[in-house]
Amino acid sequence: MRVFQHPARTTIGNAWLTNLDRLCQQVLTCDPNDFLNWDVILRTMVVGNAEFVRDELNYLKDLPDWKSRWEKALEESPVGNPTLYNDFPSSSGNLIHQAYHLAQFENKTGMDISHAKIVFEFGGGYGSMCRLVHGLNFKGRYVIFDLPPFSALQRFFLNMNGISSITSNAFFEKTSNGVVCVSELKQLEAILSDHANIGDAVFIANWSLSESPINLRHFILPIVKPFKAFLIAYQGRFDDTDNVGFFEEWISKMKDIKWHNWKIKHLPNQLYRDNYYLMGKKR
Numbered sequence: 001m002r003v004f005q006h007p008a009r010t011t012i013g014n015a016w017l018t019n020l021d022r023l024c025q026q027v028l029t030c031d032p033n034d035f036l037n038w039d040v041i042l043r044t045m046v047v048g049n050a051e052f053v054r055d056e057l058n059y060l061k062d063l064p065d066w067k068s069r070w071e072k073a074l075e076e077s078p079v080g081n082p083t084l085y086n087d088f089p090s091s092s093g094n095l096i097h098q099a100y101h102l103a104q105f106e107n108k109t110g111m112d113i114s115h116a117k118i119v120f121e122f123g124g125g126y127g128s129m130c131r132l133v134h135g136l137n138f139k140g141r142y143v144i145f146d147l148p149p150f151s152a153l154q155r156f157f158l159n160m161n162g163i164s165s166i167t168s169n170a171f172f173e174k175t176s177n178g179v180v181c182v183s184e185l186k187q188l189e190a191i192l193s194d195h196a197n198i199g200d201a202v203f204i205a206n207w208s209l210s211e212s213p214i215n216l217r218h219f220i221l222p223i224v225k226p227f228k229a230f231l232i233a234y235q236g237r238f239d240d241t242d243n244v245g246f247f248e249e250w251i252s253k254m255k256d257i258k259w260h261n262w263k264i265k266h267l268p269n270q271l272y273r274d275n276y277y278l279m280g281k282k283r
Contacts (some may be wrong), residue, residue: 016147016211019044023149032156035126036080045125046094049086052266053093056100057085063103073135074099079160080126098129101206101277102136105231108260109281114138116228117176117200120145120192122220123208127154130179131161141172141197142179145188145220151181185219192223199282201227207275210234210243221250229281230257233264236274247278258283 022040030038036046047053060070074091076082082092102113113119114137121129124144133142144154155165158179165179166172169190172180182188192198203224209217209232224230234243251259259280267275 020147020149023153027149027152034081035153036082041126045128046083047097048083048093050093050268052268053085053096054087055266057088057096060096060099060103069136070099070103073132075135077131077161079157095128095132098132098206101129101231101233102132104277105229105279108279109229111202111229111281113202115200116140116202117197118143118192118194119202119204120224120227122203122205123211124150124154124181126150127157127161127163129204129206130154130158131163134163139177140200141175141177143188143191144179144181146181146183148183151183154181189223195226198226199228202229202231203227204231206231206233207235210241210247211238214241214246217246225254230279232278234276234278236276244276247276251278251280254280256282 019040023038026035026038026040035041042048060066060074063070074088074095076084076090076092076095082094085091085093085096088096106112113133116138117140119130119133119138119140120143122145124130124146127144130142130144144151146154158165158181163179165181166175169180169187172178172191173194180191182191192201201224209220212220232247234247236242236244247261251257251261257280259278261276261278264275264277
């Protein structure tokens with residue numbers, strides 16, 4: 001099953017088909033060293049100096065391990081020419097925002113992300129979350145599933161930051177660590193058939209699963225059902241889909257997980273209307 005090799009509107013959706021076309025155009029015509037300022041990236045993956053970032057940074061600074069752990073991990077990479085955050089210029093608003101997601105996850109689940117054996121990120125942006133997790137001393141295997149052009153962008157970003165992505169399934173399966181960027185469901189299914197470590201796996205999907213067509217969600221969710229922990233952020237509605245109802249129905253079938261599902265109140269409505277966190281860990 002090669003859903004993403006030849007993208008179709010039934011498997012991707014109109015909004016991301018438009019983004020995909022624009023990314024391909026900018027790859028061909030723009031400077032890759034400035035990719036974080038391409039309009040498609042700014043529109044879909046970067047929060048910049050948004051006001052809510054200040055609250056998220058203050059939350060992180062109040063953590064007991066801020067100095068020993070988070071401050072160093074928040075040092076931004078120059079790759080892609082990111083816009084640095086005015087009140088904390090060693091980092092960016094985007095990286096702070098992602099760190100806040102992880103800090104909320106660790107607070108709700110009591111799980112240190114670095115202790116996971118496998119992290120599976122559905123929709124990996126340009127690879128920043130993957131880099132951040134590694135910066136927090138993660139030593140396991142990291143899988144990113146995305147559309148082919150975004151997978152290529154992730155490999156570029158990670159390789160430029162000294163995190164090599166593995167292209168061979170066979171090699172990846174023989175290692176206890178490494179990163180693989182996947183665009184085919186058959187390949188993803190093969191990689192995540194590692195039952196030995198699946199009980200210590202974490203699933204991350206920040207505003208990605210909730211923007212995917214229902215048929216794709218129904219393929220992904222059974223794969224991650226045996227996982228240990230979950231970090232999901234989602235819109236209450238996307239196009240015609242009631243995501244609140246969708247995720248409530250899903251978690252009702254996952255009774256072995258202690259779930260936390262709440263509205264993200266500090267995000268402004270004009271930017272993120274009715275957004276939610278869904279996080280949980282096996283009891």
